[in-house]
Amino acid sequence: MDDDATVIEDSSILVRDGRIASIGSDRGDPPGAGDTVIDASGCVILPGFANAHTHLAMTLFRGLADDVDLQSFLERVVGEESSTLTPDRVHHGVLDACRESLLAGTTDALDMYWFPDSAVKAGIDLGMRVHTGEAFAGFPTPERRSVEEKLDALTASGERVPWLMPHSVYALDDEQLRRIAGTAEQLGSRIHVHAAENAGEIKLVREQHGATPIEVLARTGLLTSRTVIAHAVHLTDRDIAQIAEAGATVAHCPWSNLKLASGVAPVRALLDAGVRVALGTDGAVSSNSLDMWSTLRLAAVLHKNRESNPASLGARAVLAMATRHGAEALGLRGGGILAPGHSATLQVVDLSGPHHAGLGDAWSQLVYSARPSDVRDVLVDGEIVVRDRRLCRG
Numbered sequence: 432m433d434d435d436a437t438v439i440e441d442s443s444i445l446v447r448d449g450r451i452a453s454i455g456s457d458r459g460d461p462p463g464a465g466d467t468v469i470d471a472s473g474c475v476i477l478p479g480f481a482n483a484h485t486h487l488a489m490t491l492f493r494g495l496a497d498d499v500d501l502q503s504f505l506e507r508v509v510g511e512e513s514s515t516l517t518p519d520r521v522h523h524g525v526l527d528a529c530r531e532s533l534l535a536g537t538t539d540a541l542d543m544y545w546f547p548d549s550a551v552k553a554g555i556d557l558g559m560r561v562h563t564g565e566a567f568a569g570f571p572t573p574e575r576r577s578v579e580e581k582l583d584a585l586t587a588s589g590e591r592v593p594w595l596m597p598h599s600v601y602a603l604d605d606e607q608l609r610r611i612a613g614t615a616e617q618l619g620s621r622i623h624v625h626a627a628e629n630a631g632e633i634k635l636v637r638e639q640h641g642a643t644p645i646e647v648l649a650r651t652g653l654l655t656s657r658t659v660i661a662h663a664v665h666l667t668d669r670d671i672a673q674i675a676e677a678g679a680t681v682a683h684c685p686w687s688n689l690k691l692a693s694g695v696a697p698v699r700a701l702l703d704a705g706v707r708v709a710l711g712t713d714g715a716v717s718s719n720s721l722d723m724w725s726t727l728r729l730a731a732v733l734h735k736n737r738e739s740n741p742a743s744l745g746a747r748a749v750l751a752m753a754t755r756h757g758a759e760a761l762g763l764r765g766g767g768i769l770a771p772g773h774s775a776t777l778q779v780v781d782l783s784g785p786h787h788a789g790l791g792d793a794w795s796q797l798v799y800s801a802r803p804s805d806v807r808d809v810l811v812d813g814e815i816v817v818r819d820r821r822l823c824r825g
């Protein structure tokens with residue numbers, strides 16, 4: 432997944448101390464007694480997927496709010512969450528999500544939810560990298576702590592925190608949004624937020640803030656090069672220019688957007704403006720699956736239709752979104768690219784199934800034919816976490 436989309440055939444990858452030591456046809460020294468050898472003949476090895484927007488623990492509520500729009504969805508889900516969630520339940524929900532994700536080649540997820548420490552712990556339990564932090568919303572949450580209480584605690588500790596996650600501009604007022612932006616600056620945090628998801632939100636934000644969601648993010652200091660915006664479906668030309676100028680990333684979530692009838696994000700226009708676009712599944716209530724394979728395939732075909740141009744988003748571009756651009760959005764230096772010195776975070780994809788018969792171009796196979804069950808082995812930072820389609824840590 433480097434700049435030239437290099438394909439190295441008939442090769443081997445040597446992993447040492449969590450990193451890729453070498454890639455090439457020169458196999459170097461024969462394996463030693465303590466080495467593990469994975470024969471990946473007939474397979475493609477590519478970086479693990481980075482799911483750039485999800486709510487992992489929502490596996491607990493899969494099927495709770497199907498066939499409704501975003502506003503009805505939120506009413507049902509927020510009520511259920513605030514009456515039933517505990518740190519322990521979140522831990523169990525995230526364990527299920529990590530199992531589903533790892534078995535389908537996803538090694539990293541940007542997770543916005545309540546009780547984030549429980550999510551991080553579940554990731555550690557199974558060997559998946561869960562990227563998360565405090566989430567903020569003005570509506571009642573299961574944590575029973577106000578936005579101000581959380582910000583006071585973060586500021587008082589002064590510790591660096593990787594992520595701050597304002598839910599959306601419609602769930603917070605201007606003053607709260609500005610305080611979150613200031614705290615993120617102070618603590619070196621990246622920012623993750625929902626914005627411009629559907630037409631109802633645009634109307635609501637116009638009434639509340641007198642501007643578009645992107646304009647509100649910009650004026651409150653939340654639109655930065657460290658920001659990942661989930662959805663970005665309904666954008667003005669000015670919004671697109673502002674996102675590009677700020678260097679923010681858009682996490683495109685096509686399954687969720689189509690299922691909630693929210694619309695189709697202007698991905699081609701965002702890419703043309705120079706915006707980094709990554710891919711997300713969203714939570715298991717709004718898309719019912721954490722499968723990045725179907726997400727990248729849907730993205731590829733959706734934008735061909737949106738633009739009436741089959742070349743508008745090709746196989747290589749969507750694979751880059753699911754790997755390299757996702758890793759960049761998560762701040763993983765050198766992530767999403769297989770190269771010496773980079774983290775050995777990768778998946779071995781078996782292309783021997785009958786649905787791969789007639790194998791032509793590997794990029795096309797991966798995007799248009801592959802499925803989660805083709806993922807045979809997964810490594811995260813050099814540790815084998817999936818072997819022969821089974822989780823290694825249970």
Ligand SMILES: [Zn+2]
Nearest residue numbers: 625661713714
């Ligand atoms: Zn979401």
